[in-house]
Amino acid sequence: MIALGQFLEVLISGLLAGVLYSLVALGFVLIYKASGVFNFAQGSMVLLAGLALVRSLDFLVSHGMPWWAAVIAGLLFAGLIMAITAWVVERFVLGPLVNQDGLTLFMSTIGITFMLDGVAQMVFGSDVYPLPLFPSDAWFIFDNVFDGGILLNKLDVWGGLIAAVLVVALALFFQKTTTGRALRAVADDHAAAQSVGISLNWIWFVVWLVAGLVALVAATVWGTKLGVQFSITFLALKALPVLIIGGFTSVPGAIVGGLIAGAGEKLAEAYLGPLIGGGIEYWFAYVLALVVLLLRPQGLFGERIIERI
């Protein structure tokens, strides 16, 4: 029973960690779907949103605002920052680059990454800022079933809940609102969407804004977990295998990909790690992604790639 309990503990913590990766991966998927841009800057957007949130929070609390009001004001302020970012990116970088090939757009988002990293740290500071937004203490479940129970982190559970809410909200937004439908139309076919009167510039602004808000949500969870700091930008690299496994174009894919990558990583670390030397969670998700690619080049949920001459 101990072995099973340990297995479940690793599995569940892996699944929950995977959901946290999905939070970052979701931002990639949104932008890729609507504009075909592979947005490498998502990690930096998480950093920017997190810094804006935590710094405004500190400022407001030190000026005597009650905690709950400061949180709301901080979230609004960070949301405003993300909106400005979205507008600037659309207006000055992606707008002029319209109709360039994917590689050029990808490179330009790396340029954006540098700019966001630099500006965010110049304006808001470059230390490690703790963000105590969610409880992050240990939590034992099933301690009557297994000896010692299963150890979970409450924060991970919160992360799972938030991700679920976020996915539902995104699904509603895409299915029920006019803007959401316009987004889906643009994702299907740029030219056709334009011909029925959808403004591409507006849509791209909206999509970067939504990705920015998703980054803000990711920042609240990851900021609580690690503290808001520069290394949070490396989450972009953690989210890449998640994207590959799930497929670049699928929101459910990002979630399922995250679950697979997270669970695979933690299980491999726990059971394979001792055999070949620790630290394999560093690359295991990538190898997993490589295997998925060899079997299904478009990822598990991606749209089938059809090529014509």
Place this chain on the structure above:
Amino acid sequence: MFYRETGQFKTSYVADMAIFPIRQDRIALWMMLAIAFIGVPLMDAFQVWPFASEYLLRAILIPFLILALATVGLNILTGYCGQLSLGSGAFMAIGAYSAYKFATGVTIGVVSLPALPVLLSILLGGLMAALVGILFGVPSLRIKGLYLAVATLAAQFFFDWVFIRVPWFTNYTSSGSVTAPALKFFGLTVNTPIERYLLCLVFVCVFALLAKNLVRGNIGRQWMAIRDMDIAAELMGIRPLYAKLSAFAVSSFIMGVAGALWAFVYLGSWEPLAFNIDRSFQILFMVIIGGLGSILGSFLGAAFILILPIVLDQIPHALGAPISVETVSLLVFVVTGALICWLLIVEPHGFARLWATGKEKLRLWPYPY
């Protein structure tokens, strides 16, 4: 007026197939080579202004040459064959660590090799990188574009881990960092910066010539056909397996040699961090800013990306602005990012295309058309 090929008639096939068919290009090239091979050592010997300290050679010219070599390598894969790769750092690391193992004597199974000469070790390092490159090139037969880029990231992260975790590669040093053996070539010891510079220069010239000839030959045309439309190329009888894997092999070989040079000649002693993901991105930047599918562009891109942060770092100093070191490094980040975006907007095809347009203008000058 000066740059016009009028009156230069070709009377043989050899002349028609020359690498540089225009006389002005040849003259310019020979002049550049003369400056690089004779001018720079002379200036160094007489301590002329920019060479008065070793800084220019040590911090700019040597890294420029080595990174330009790596950029040529990646350009063959990404620019000529169209296979996006983010694993350059890993291939450079494989070159560096294999060269190190060969140069310090390696035992594989029952075969125990003595410490090999440095030149042979560097080339063998390139060969090992080529073998691994072929292995990681196999997925390219099924996937392409950004998916392939992520697949090559798997190589990057895997080898980062391998060189940190497997002590065999570092000859069981406790710190994990290794020191290159003395650089002896045919009895000559390469030690001073100018000697190191000349060594890199020879390597770069040989491999740039090799690359230039490869890409204009049969195999290079196959690569470009695959890049432009792989299905059509396949229908025309080009074997994708052979073309793609050969591009991976050649490119990784060059990157491996560049990695070995980076470790042996530039760094001297190094740890796995020297070849991390940032290095891969830096080289990809150089390829794209320089121009995909251009050997000349590789050099221009390498110069730009390498020198830009150094220059930006100096500007606030020169102006005497009271800015802290940390702010300066952040500012360099911002300006670099902005310049990259601006360059991509102004000329998405990189410096090589700017040069091509400039040549066209020169040809017509002083008339507009």
